[in-house]
Amino acid sequence: MSSLFEYDKDREAASAAKVRALEALLIKKGVLGSDSVDAVLRHFETVAGPFNGARIVARAWVDAEYKARLLEDTPKAIAELQFQGMTGAEGEHMKAVANSVTVHNLIICTLCSCYPWPVLGLPPYWYKDPVFRSRGVREPRAVLREFGVTIPEDKEVKVWDSSAQIRWFVIPERPAHSEHLNEEQLAALVTPEAMMGVALVPSPPPV
C-alpha cells in the first residue's frame, strides 16, 4: 500500500539535492541561519506532538468537569495544564469535539492539510493525500470501516472540514475496562488516529 507514496531513488535523490541546494543558498543569502531549520524540527520532537493531545484526552476522561470546560473553551482548558506552546503555530484557535454513544467525530481538511499542531504534531501522509481528502467528506463511514471502525447507522457521524481558522481535534470515548488505569496509563492508550477520529481507543489488556 505505501508504495503509492514511494517514488524511485532517482526522483528522491533529485529532490534531496535540490532542497539542500536551496537551503544552502538561503543560508548564504541571509534568509536562513544554518540552525534555523533544525530549530523547527526540534520543536516537533519536544514541544508540539500527539503526546500533548493524549494527556489532554486522559485528563478529560478522569475529570468530567475538565472535559466540560475543554468543550466549552478549548484554549482556556488546555492552558490549565500549563504545557508549552499550546497557542503556537497552527494552534491559535483550536476546538475539541467529543465522541459519545450517539456521535462520532472525524477531522479533515479537504483543501489542504490543516491540523492542530500543538496537540497532535504534524499529520501523517494519508491525511494529506487527495484520496482521504476526497472520500472523507463523501463516505466517512466507508472510510472508517476500512480503518476497522464500524459506526452503527443510528450513531451520528460529524465531519469537521477545516477551511478557516479553527483546528479541531477529537476526544475519543474512554475504552471499557479502563477503570483501574491512572491518568498517565490512560494517556498511553490514546493514538493520534483516535484524536483524528479514524480510530477508537481499544480497551487495555485484562490485568
Add this chain to the structure above:
Amino acid sequence: MSSLFEYDKDREAASAAKVRALEALLIKKGVLGSDSVDAVLRHFETVAGPFNGARIVARAWVDAEYKARLLEDTPKAIAELQFQGMTGAEGEHMKAVANSVTVHNLIICTLCSCYPWPVLGLPPYWYKDPVFRSRGVREPRAVLREFGVTIPEDKEVKVWDSSAQIRWFVIPERPAHSEHLNEEQLAALVTPEAMMGVALVPSPPPV
C-alpha cells in the same frame, strides 16, 4: 510546451525495455509473429493517413455534387475514389461534416481517443491529452483561439464527441484565392488539423 509529454530518459528507457520484453515474450509464446507489429506500422505509412482525407476534401471542393454525396452517405462517396482500406479499422462508420460560412465543426473524443484512421491516420498527442478532451467541449471557441482560429459569435460551433460507432471528420472551407489550383494542389493545402476542425486552410501564396 511539448515538455508536458517529455519524460526523463530513465523513465523512457524503462518503458522501452519493458515493451521490448513484452513483444519478445509474445513472439516466443506464439501470440505475435516477429513481423506482426511492423505490418501494423507499415499500414499507417502507406494505406491509412491524412493523405486520404486531403484528397477527399479536395475532391469535395472541386465537385459540389461529390460533396453533397459525401455528406449524405460518407462511406459510399469515399468508395467512389477507390482508395484502399477505407472501411478498415476505425473507419467502419465514418461521417463527414462540412464547415461553411455559418458553421464551424470540431471533432473530439472526451472518453478516449476515437479518430477516423483510414482518412486521418493516427491522432497527434494533444488530441489524446486530457487537457484538450476537457476543454474542447466546454470552451471550443477559446481552444480554437489558442490555435489561431477566431470564430465570430454569430457563426455556430458544432462539437462532435465520439462515444459510440461514428468517427467524424471535418471538410474545411475552401480557402479564398485558390481558384487557379487543381485538385492535387488543393489536397496539398489540407492539414490533419483542418480536418479535425482546429485549423482553417490558409489561402495559397499569390501566384
Add this chain to the structure above:
Amino acid sequence: MRLQHYLGGLENLGPVNFFEKKVFMAEWEKRIFGIHTVMMAESVHLDKSLPKYPLSEVPTTFKDTWTWASLRIGAESMQPFEYFKYRYYEKWLMGISQFFIDRGYVTAKELETLTEHYRAHPDSPLPEQPNPVLKEQVVRYLHHGDSGLRAPMDEVRFAVGDTVYVADPEAADHTRLPGFLRNKKGTVTEVYPGAFEYFVSTGPDGLDGPQHVYCVSFLASDIWGPDKSEPNTVIYADLFEDYLKPVHSM
C-alpha cells in the same frame, strides 16, 4: 463514476499542448500501439463481427477477446489520480502487460527478467519468428475493420426531433457515456440504421448486446449553464439507446 469519465468540462486546465503534433513521443510507443492492434486483429470475437474473419485458420496462441473496450477498461479503472501520472501509451503498456500476466500468457517474473535484460542491452534483437498467415490477417483486419453492426431491432425507442434525457447509470470501470452529458436534456438528430454490438458488457452501466445508437445534440448552455458557456455552440454525441430516457420519465 471516476474522474476520467468526467474529463469533459473540467475548468482552468491551461493551454492545450497543440504544438506537440507527434503521434508517438518515443519509438517504444510504436511497439505497444502495434501489439494492441495485432491483438485486435486476432481477437476471438472477430468471427462474430463484420466481416466474419476465418480466425480458426490463423496460427496464434491468442485465445481471448481484445477490443477497444478491453484497452479502455484498463485506463478507466485506474485509480483516478494515477490516471494523470502516466502518458497515453504508458497507460496502454501497463494495461496490456497486466492483461497478459492476468490471463497467464506470460508470468510477471518472466517479463521482469527479460525487461532487465533489454534494459542492460537495449540493442539486443527480438526473436526472429515471422508468422506470415497472422501477418496476412493483420493486414486484412486493418483494411476491413471490425464492425458491430447488426440488423435493426424491432422497436426503435426514439425518433429524430425527440427530446431525450440522458441517464446516469452506475459506472465504476467502463462506460461509453461521457460524464458531462449525464442528466442533461438533448434532441435526437439522427437514428443510425441498424443496431450496434459493443462485444463487451459494461455491467450495471448497461451495454450488453446490440442496441440502437442515436446522434443527440445538446445546447452548450443547457450543459454548462447560460453564464458559463460560450454562445451559439452545440455539442453532438453518439449515444447508445440504454443511455437515453424519454422526457416524460423525468
Add this chain to the structure above:
Amino acid sequence: MRLQHYLGGLENLGPVNFFEKKVFMAEWEKRIFGIHTVMMAESVHLDKSLPKYPLSEVPTTFKDTWTWASLRIGAESMQPFEYFKYRYYEKWLMGISQFFIDRGYVTAKELETLTEHYRAHPDSPLPEQPNPVLKEQVVRYLHHGDSGLRAPMDEVRFAVGDTVYVADPEAADHTRLPGFLRNKKGTVTEVYPGAFEYFVSTGPDGLDGPQHVYCVSFLASDIWGPDKSEPNTVIYADLFEDYLKPVHSM
C-alpha cells in the same frame, strides 16, 4: 475553479493509504517543511498579526509576506492534472523554490548549479552560519503562533440557526471555499467571536481584510443527494462571511 478545489466528494478513488503513518516519506522532506516554517516565522506580516513580533530586530534578508496562503497558492494554481503527479512535499519544494527565484533571492541558474553539486556530492555539508537571533524568533513563533484575530466588525450578518446558502465566487488560483459546498444549503451553528484577517487577498474569490467566520453545518444528503449519501451524517465547515448568502437572496 480547479479540480484541486473540488477534491471533496470525488468517487471511486479506492482505499485510503491508512497504513502510511509517516509524516515525512524521505529525509529531504523535513528540510523543505523546515524552510517553509522559518519563512512563516520571519514573514513581514508578523508585525500585524497576534502577537505582534519585534520583527525589525531580527537579522534576516527575507522581506516578504509568507503565510499558508502563499504556499497554498502555489499548489492550487498548478495545472490540475500536474497536481496529482507530485507528492505533497514535492509540491512544496516546487512552489517555494519558484518563489525565491521569482522574488530574486536566488537565480534559477544558481539553484541548478548547486543542485548538481549536491547531486554529485550528497554528503557535502551546508554552510555553517548560525543565526541565534533568528533561531529565537523561530522558537517564539512556534510557541506563540500567528493569529489573524481582530475586533469584531459592527455588523454580524448571520446568527446561530440561520439557514444560509453558500456562494460560488470565481476562484482561479486560491480559495478557502471547498468546491463541494458551493451552492449548497446549510445552517449556522456557531458565530466565532471577533473577525479574522487572512493577510492575503484572494482576488475575485473575495477574501480581503478582516471578516467574520461562521461554523456552518450541512446534511450529507443535502450535498450528495439522498441516494448517494451515507445516513445520519453531518459535515461542518468554517466559512468566511463573504462565502455565505442569506436564504432570501436565492
